[in-house]
Amino acid sequence: MNRRVARAGLAAAVSALLVGCGGGDDAQPPQASLTIVREDPSGAPIAGLDAPWRDRFFVGDALFDQTNGEAAGLGPLFIRSSCGACHADDARGPGFVEKFPSRPGVELPYGSSRRPFVTAGAKQPVEAPADVPTTVRLPPSVFGRGYMEAVDEAEILRVEAEQARRTDGIHGRAHRLAYASELSADPQFSTLTKGAPTIGRFGLKARQATLDDFTADAYQGDMGLTSPLRPVELKNPDGLTDDDKPGVDLPMETISDVAAYMRLLAIPRRAAPDPRAVTLFAESDCATCHVPTLRTRADWPVPQQAGIDAPIYTDLLLHDMGDGLADGVPDVAAGPRDWRTAPLMGLRHQRALLHDGRAKTVEEAILAHDSEGSEARGAVQKFRALGDADRALLLSFVSSL
Numbered sequence: 001m002n003r004r005v006a007r008a009g010l011a012a013a014v015s016a017l018l019v020g021c022g023g024g025d026d027a028q029p030p031q032a033s034l035t036i037v038r039e040d041p042s043g044a045p046i047a048g049l050d051a052p053w054r055d056r057f058f059v060g061d062a063l064f065d066q067t068n069g070e071a072a073g074l075g076p077l078f079i080r081s082s083c084g085a086c087h088a089d090d091a092r093g094p095g096f097v098e099k100f101p102s103r104p105g106v107e108l109p110y111g112s113s114r115r116p117f118v119t120a121g122a123k124q125p126v127e128a129p130a131d132v133p134t135t136v137r138l139p140p141s142v143f144g145r146g147y148m149e150a151v152d153e154a155e156i157l158r159v160e161a162e163q164a165r166r167t168d169g170i171h172g173r174a175h176r177l178a179y180a181s182e183l184s185a186d187p188q189f190s191t192l193t194k195g196a197p198t199i200g201r202f203g204l205k206a207r208q209a210t211l212d213d214f215t216a217d218a219y220q221g222d223m224g225l226t227s228p229l230r231p232v233e234l235k236n237p238d239g240l241t242d243d244d245k246p247g248v249d250l251p252m253e254t255i256s257d258v259a260a261y262m263r264l265l266a267i268p269r270r271a272a273p274d275p276r277a278v279t280l281f282a283e284s285d286c287a288t289c290h291v292p293t294l295r296t297r298a299d300w301p302v303p304q305q306a307g308i309d310a311p312i313y314t315d316l317l318l319h320d321m322g323d324g325l326a327d328g329v330p331d332v333a334a335g336p337r338d339w340r341t342a343p344l345m346g347l348r349h350q351r352a353l354l355h356d357g358r359a360k361t362v363e364e365a366i367l368a369h370d371s372e373g374s375e376a377r378g379a380v381q382k383f384r385a386l387g388d389a390d391r392a393l394l395l396s397f398v399s400s401l
């Protein structure tokens with residue numbers, strides 16, 4: 001059987017996970033399935049924004065969903081042609097990315113992402129070398145990301161230092177990056193100086209520090225759309241350096257408007273939690289990594305996000321999650337088994353959990369934290385030791401986030 005057919009099967013399985021509607025799968029007890037709350041849309045702006053912020057939000061919203069063609073500079077290679085194709089309703093999928101690890105003796109001249117579609121004169125896509133397996137990375141949701149960006153660096157380092165003193169093996173690490181370029185298209189958010197080491201927060205392995213940088217990176221890597229922050233097309237097998245639109249494809253404003261859109265997306269509303277569930281979440285060590293709130297910078301330009309305890313349910317740190325979850329693909333300084341703690345915001349808007357969507361329920365996701373070498377093994381043990389009522393309460397709390 002050829003690899004193409006195997007991949008098509010994989011893609012179909014993943015999209016079935018992502019588009020499957022609730023109600024078809026009656027085998028799960030209700031407390032263990034994700035609750036999809038449709039009357040609470042995930043694409044809303046933060047409440048109470050001033051008019052200029054709201055205006056930018058809506059400009060960015062349209063760009064985020066805009067399908068880009070060759071006239072806009074799509075290609076030479078691409079994976080999808082809009083942000084929304086992989087982050088529909090600002091959540092996960094239906095589009096996704098496939099990754100492949102390098103192996104001793106195997107060169108990856110065009111990087112570790114599959115780029116399957118060709119246009120603008122390209123003939124050859126980027127595929128995994130023969131016999132190197134591909135793994136799926138589902139897109140994380142993008143709502144609430146402004147709150148993650150606003151978190152004070154000192155706060156991340158405080159949590160890292162706190163975890164370093166633990167004796168149970170939970171030792172998250174800040175993803176320290178050395179940047180050589182400007183990180184922000186918008187001078188209001190250029191709080192980082194050129195060339196200074198800074199902490200990665202975005203991406204499944206926290207490889208980018210700002211939303212502007214991530215936006216420029218996504219346009220370049222996923223669509224072949226270059227911008228002043230990423231002016232050069234990625235290397236490709238045909239050796240093409242441009243596409244049907246000569247030169248840099250996007251103006252800086254597009255990057256900064258799309259980044260502003262994500263920055264200003266609200267965290268989906270949630271009900272006030274049951275205090276007993278909050279206690280169980282902490283006692284099972286979930287809250288050690290999925291830290292319920294982190295403090296934001298007092299001088300953050302968006303007033304609603306400045307100087308608050310942002311309810312993001314992540315420590316923004318990398319953890320060794322063991323062999324079971326490893327994808328074998330390093331990312332800057334993150335290792336093949338490392339993942340950033342998934343922010344448990346708007347979990348109920350997701351149909352599939354974990355980086356590759358292998359878990360369909362919160363319980364499956366928790367049990368998958370337990371494999372050889374995982375920092376979270378102790379937490380899973382504590383979860384398993386809960387009585388039935390407590391376990392159901394914890395699962396319904398996490399499912400409602």
Ligand code: HEC
Binds near residue numbers: 085203205219222
């Ligand atoms: C082909 C599918 C695809 C497209 C198109 C795409 N993304 Fe993504 N996005 C992903 C995947 C997969 C990840 C996780 C990447 C990783 O860590 O390797 C991601 C991650 C992100 C993140 C980080 C979220 C977090 O929690 O850290 C942001 C922000 C983001 N994308 C924004 C965008 C924007 C803006 C665009 C359009 C310019 C875009 N994406 C286009 C698949 C896609």
Ligand code: HEC
Binds near residue numbers: 170285343344
């Ligand atoms: C050592 C840190 C750590 C501990 C402890 C931990 N987690 Fe996680 N959790 C992670 C990381 C890292 C991921 C992302 C793994 C991946 O995508 O493969 C994750 C993913 C998840 C997801 C999937 C989220 C998504 O968006 O797909 C859920 C649900 C979750 N954890 C719940 C829990 C619960 C409940 C507990 C306590 C019983 C817990 N976790 C304990 C680090 C931790």
